[in-house]
Amino acid sequence: MIVLNQGFLFLLNTPVEPRLFGMDQQTFLQVAPHLLNFIVLAILMTFILYKPVRNFLNERAERIAKELDEAESVRQSAYSLKEQYEQRLKDIEIERTAILDDARKQAMERRNRDMAEAKKEADALKARADIEIAAELARVKDQVEQSIVELSSEMAGKLLGVSIDPSIHSRLYDEAMAELEATVFKPSAAPAAV
């Protein structure tokens, strides 16, 4: 007889009354199909679903962990490179400062040396010019002296109508020169005054 019971179609061999619970042989016989069913189900579920999915998750977790490790390693090396570059930049800056200081120092030394040389040259030129001026002054003085002597001699000769004794002439000349020097030839206005 085919019956529809609780939504399922079954071939009912022997009519059996439904029951709630009973501690008899049938109850323990019922355990066997459940055991078999669950053992087969557990094996199939483990090998079809649980292990493959768990392996997939573990592999992905390992891969992600590996990628994170690699990223961390790359980050560390990048950080190390950055530190190296920063150190190199610092070294370059120090080197640049040292080169600039050295160049500045050399330039200063050269400037000082050039200035000293220029001053020395200028001093030499000035000294030479002073000597030349002094020589010129002496020469001009001699010329003026000579001209004055000649002039005074001529004037005196003309006035007196006689020739003056050289010793008197010389004494008069010295006195006149002393007066002249005291009034005209001041040391500070030497060439211009002449």
Add this chain to the structure above:
Amino acid sequence: MFDVAVPIHGVVNIFGFDLWITNTIVVSWVVSAILLTFAIVARIKLKSFTDKPKGFQNVVEMMVGAFDGFMKSNGTPKIQWMGGWFFTLFAFLLISNIFGLLPGQRPPTADWPLPFALALTSFFFIQFSGIRHNGWGYIKRTYLSPHPVFLPVNILGEFSRPISLSFRLFGNILGGLILVSLIYGIAPVIARFAIPVALHLIFDLAFGALQAFIFTILSLTFVGLAAAES
């Protein structure tokens, strides 16, 4: 009124024994078929799983990943290889317990042979783990300790585990089923669509999930303790 008794669909003779094909057996096959279908679909789709899960992949990953994490946090490393069995146990109990939500159906766990069969597998794994990880000394320590004279008491203590596991689950699910069927019987016709729905949610869904979890965590604890006996 909803009949809480286990319907029997037929009788088959196996090795001279008349085995009743009860509604529990049929529903457990249906539950197994649902789980296997899900597993096969997941396995087929596993090849197309990506690193960025979405949709169905999320569901599968959440189920297996959550249970794997649960195993790692609650079980010793020695019993990690049994994760598939515990996973199947939990999934089977969960689907079985909420099967009563379907109209006219009763949860298969409200029939004692099914919880007892599951508890027997737990009992087997308890003994197997104890012997595997601690040798035959586990049997000596478990059954003959502190003195061989305690052997009967120890046997009783060990065998009480599957019995208590099975009756705890059976009693809870059957109690909920009886309560819901009583409400179906006494509630006015209009209220039969409101009150039983709430009770179904509590007894079938909430208590069903809770009992599935309790059965699984207790089995896991017993097996883990046996494995870590030494």
